[in-house]
Amino acid sequence: MKGYHGRFLNVDLNTNTLSDMPLDEDLLKKYVGGATLAAKLINGHIQQGMDPLAPESPLVFAAGPMTASTIPMVSRYAVCGISPLTGYWGEATSGGAFPFRLKQAGYDGIFITGKAGKPVYLYLDDGNAELRDAADLWGKDIYEAQEKLKAAIGRPNLGMALIGPAGEQLAKTAGVMNDAGRTAGRCGLGALMGSKNLKAVVATGKRRAEVADPERMRELTKEASTAIRQSIMAPALREYGTLMYTDLGMTLSDVPVKYFQKSVFPAAKLTGQALRQKYTVENFACMGCPIGCGREVKNFREGLDHVDGPEYETVIAFGPLCMNFDFDSIIEANYLCNAHGIDTISLGVSIAYAMYLYEKGILTKEKAGMEITWGDGPTIVKLVDMSIRQEGIGKLISQGTRKMAEAFGRDPSEAAQVKGMEMAMHDARAFTGMALSYATGPRGACHLKGDYYNVEIGSMVMEYNILPGDRFDSVGKAEMVAKYQNWKDLFDSLTLCKFAPYTPTLVCQIINALTGWDYTPEMLLETGERSIAVKRIISNKLGLTREEDKLPKICLEALKEGGSADKIPDMDLMLKEYYAYRKWDWETGKPAKEQLIALGLDEEAADIYA
Numbered sequence: 001m002k003g004y005h006g007r008f009l010n011v012d013l014n015t016n017t018l019s020d021m022p023l024d025e026d027l028l029k030k031y032v033g034g035a036t037l038a039a040k041l042i043n044g045h046i047q048q049g050m051d052p053l054a055p056e057s058p059l060v061f062a063a064g065p066m067t068a069s070t071i072p073m074v075s076r077y078a079v080c081g082i083s084p085l086t087g088y089w090g091e092a093t094s095g096g097a098f099p100f101r102l103k104q105a106g107y108d109g110i111f112i113t114g115k116a117g118k119p120v121y122l123y124l125d126d127g128n129a130e131l132r133d134a135a136d137l138w139g140k141d142i143y144e145a146q147e148k149l150k151a152a153i154g155r156p157n158l159g160m161a162l163i164g165p166a167g168e169q170l171a172k173t174a175g176v177m178n179d180a181g182r183t184a185g186r187c188g189l190g191a192l193m194g195s196k197n198l199k200a201v202v203a204t205g206k207r208r209a210e211v212a213d214p215e216r217m218r219e220l221t222k223e224a225s226t227a228i229r230q231s232i233m234a235p236a237l238r239e240y241g242t243l244m245y246t247d248l249g250m251t252l253s254d255v256p257v258k259y260f261q262k263s264v265f266p267a268a269k270l271t272g273q274a275l276r277q278k279y280t281v282e283n284f285a286c287m288g289c290p291i292g293c294g295r296e297v298k299n300f301r302e303g304l305d306h307v308d309g310p311e312y313e314t315v316i317a318f319g320p321l322c323m324n325f326d327f328d329s330i331i332e333a334n335y336l337c338n339a340h341g342i343d344t345i346s347l348g349v350s351i352a353y354a355m356y357l358y359e360k361g362i363l364t365k366e367k368a369g370m371e372i373t374w375g376d377g378p379t380i381v382k383l384v385d386m387s388i389r390q391e392g393i394g395k396l397i398s399q400g401t402r403k404m405a406e407a408f409g410r411d412p413s414e415a416a417q418v419k420g421m422e423m424a425m426h427d428a429r430a431f432t433g434m435a436l437s438y439a440t441g442p443r444g445a446c447h448l449k450g451d452y453y454n455v456e457i458g459s460m461v462m463e464y465n466i467l468p469g470d471r472f473d474s475v476g477k478a479e480m481v482a483k484y485q486n487w488k489d490l491f492d493s494l495t496l497c498k499f500a501p502y503t504p505t506l507v508c509q510i511i512n513a514l515t516g517w518d519y520t521p522e523m524l525l526e527t528g529e530r531s532i533a534v535k536r537i538i539s540n541k542l543g544l545t546r547e548e549d550k551l552p553k554i555c556l557e558a559l560k561e562g563g564s565a566d567k568i569p570d571m572d573l574m575l576k577e578y579y580a581y582r583k584w585d586w587e588t589g590k591p592a593k594e595q596l597i598a599l600g601l602d603e604e605a606a607d608i609y610a
């Protein structure tokens with residue numbers, strides 16, 4: 001087998017047993033790797049109604065065929081399981097050095113079940129694995145735990161993925177952190193890791209998966225580097241990080257403001273340029289990436305010399321969404337989230353919801369124990385801190401907006417989430433394709449599983465005929481959105497950065513040179529469709545129906561200002577077209593049996609239609 005090591009590590013924390021899980025080449029051809037392969041493996045282990053935090057609930061770390069290859073922008077991994085936040089399929093990805101080290105340790109991924117009797121960490125070193133005591137790491141923040149691990153192991157080139165106190169305390173918005181400030185943030189998978197008493201995975205080694213055609217890989221590595229050099233996005237990402245989008249986003253009414261009730265704000269205060277003008281900013285790059293879109297802020301304040309981030313999503317969530325235009329408090333809130341391992345998007349949206357409820361008099365000073373007013377930076381920082389510590393109103397905020405709406409007896413459609421996961425920082429009224437992508441995406445309101453706003457502003461995929469149109473049109477949008485979701489889902493199978501400017505043909509050529517296979521762009525798109533179908537089936541088994549494929553009312557009320565004033569996507573029409581294109585059953589929300597069989601999912605079809 002080429003391109004892979006051909007094995008996962010199987011970890012049973014109930015019995016402290018570690019063993020090899022061999023991977024069959026036919027399985028890899030069909031599911032490729034990353035989150036898609038994880039979904040296939042997890043589906044075999046879950047039952048209807050499984051509690052995400054039950055010991056038998058699986059947790060998977062997965063690399064892909066491209067991870068640790070010579071191709072740039074591929075040092076990424078996926079963390080997958082049943083989402084503690086939504087109760088449905090959960091996945092999150094991140095980049096950095098950890099994915100590279102995981103693959104170099106000699107494994108394509110790790111499949112974990114059970115619960116350790118006491119805190120442990122998993123150490124992988126050149127094909128060997130062991131569980132080690134983590135008692136002295138429990139309760140430590142990410143930065144401290146990482147330093148302690150480095151000192152205890154005493155070796156260079158360690159990759160680490162770990163949880164902070166938020167994950168240990170099972171906050172439903174907790175993420176898995178790697179390389180300190182990088183986050184596999186969404187779906188609350190940090191709580192799943194915490195429920196297993198697993199503090200960290202540390203990986204190192206020098207193993208390389210064998211490559212089918214090394215000469216061709218050298219040529220393709222040059223081609224990929226040229227594609228990056230010629231990309232218009234690359235210099236903007238390098239200079240301003242993802243914050244390059246702030247002012248364009250506001251011009252398009254794509255930046256949500258004041259808990260999704262407005263779209264106009266003083267954008268110039270929160271751009272990548274403003275960040276550079278106010279602070280000393282350095283770039284952070286995932287291993288093998290020539291762009292380096294990550295931000296590192298130096299000399300932030302006394303006692304905090306070096307802060308990771310913040311990214312666009314974080315800045316908007318703790319910024320305009322809370323009517324806060326002060327970088328200092330946003331950076332401080334981001335630092336706390338990184339240090340304690342919690343998702344900045346879900347937490348930012350939940351804090352904005354608290355402000356909304358406070359303004360309406362539903363959440364009072366007596367109930368909250370404090371005033372919670374719009375735009376108050378120190379209050380945002382305090383609420384982040386209370387969420388991490390599970391103190392007072394922070395405990396409820398850390399469980400997300402759906403739980404908050406329930407606790408205050410509010411209309412559930414006031415909670416800015418889909419399937420229980422909070423909306424990302426792209427407004428559904430600015431792009432109908434984005435609205436549909438949010439409603440139907442495999443993990444809830446996710447901006448990455450079909451960043452359709454990018455198509456509408458010019459990032460078309462010519463080979464699949466995915467082209468921009470009228471961003472406010474609803475008719476005929478569904479097919480384009482579904483195809484784009486299939487394409488983007490593959491990035492998390494291959495473990496390719498979402499910013500990689502590679503065409504489907506180039507991606508196929510790379511897969512084939514790595515593995516010796518004969519993938520075509522059509523096969524690739526079908527693999528994306530299969531991936532989405534497997535994840536859908538998992539969620540169906542866990543209770544998902546069409547009822548959950550909808551946007552909250554708060555994100556669909558017409559805005560009175562900005563570029564999308566008075567525009568509302570026709571969700572009913574788009575959903576009908578989408579269900580027809582995907583061949584999902586309108587009554588049950590399940591993929592049709594014939595469609596599953598057409599995708600080679602015979603076993604899954606038999607299981608879900610038993």
Ligand code: SF4
Nearest residue numbers: 285286289292293497
């Ligand atoms: S563009 Fe950013 S996220 Fe993507 S690989 Fe490079 S540094 Fe990582």
